[in-house]
Amino acid sequence: MKWIIKDLSQQNHFRQKIEALSQENLSLCYQCGECSAGCPIISFMDVSPNQIIRMIQLGREEEVLTARTPWLCASCITCTTRCPKEVDLAKVMDAVRQYAAIKKIAVPERETTLLQKLFMKNIKSFGRQFELLLIGKFNLLSGHFFKDVLLGPVMLRKGKLKLLPTFTDNLKQLKQIFARAEAEEKIEETTGKQ
Structure with a gap:
């Protein structure tokens, strides 16, 4: 996936909201892919868990909120236990769902x-x-x-x-x-x- 970064203020707003809701520092994620490698339901997802993190880092709010991945996440915390930086991805997925509910976004699932x-x-x-x-x-x-x-x-x-x-x-x-x-x-x- 390729994205052109345009508006950093909007980017930071979305990222800050997700970080505040999840209480996780998403800049710790360096995209090793361990979370995606261990995810038991990745075959049903349209975007891998590490890609969701990257899209949040880049402020890609619309893509994150319309992805099926956060809604399919079972919060089994396999990703969290595998993360070398201890980013709790299950909490991040919960935060994305919360944010979508707050914004009254139509749910893909x-x-x-x-x-x-x-x-x-x-x-x-x-x-x-x-x-x-x-x-x-x-x-x-x-x-x-x-x-x-x-x-x-x-x-x-x-x-x-x-x-x-x-x-x-x-x-x-x-x-x-x-x-x-x-x-x-x-x-x-x-x-x-x-």
């Missing part, structure tokens, strides 16, 4: 964000994951109505899925934590802070 939202909604409602509801809602809302439908009875029989949700003992406290986080998020949106 709609199903990934749908699953994340449903997952968190389940946690908020029950205090733990209720897989049957998660799978059912995801398949319904994503349009994959009968995906893996034959696995359901087998998993129920083996006790891998429960018919009814179980609740955590601290549900009230958990809901308070969610309420505080949502309130902070609204404050950040209205004040423009990150």
Whole structure:
């Protein structure tokens, strides 16, 4: 990939935002490629993890935010453990997703964000994951109505899925934590802070 560097102020703004959100110093990355070499899902990515870092360094905001890579990252931290400069690339990918949400950028991987939202909604409602509801809602809302439908009875029989949700003992406290986080998020949106 070749880029022409034009506006350094815009470049620095994007990089500074990602560094602030991730609390990582991206200038430490010297593009050795260890992160990409170890990534278990790189074959599904359109841009390698080290290229994402380089694009952030160069201020290529649009390319980073429209890439599928940050949305496919499983945050398994293989990249982080392999990095000789200890750059936490999983945190950087999280920061890119956060920045895209703040900027209200259309997500290239709609199903990934749908699953994340449903997952968190389940946690908020029950205090733990209720897989049957998660799978059912995801398949319904994503349009994959009968995906893996034959696995359901087998998993129920083996006790891998429960018919009814179980609740955590601290549900009230958990809901308070969610309420505080949502309130902070609204404050950040209205004040423009990150």
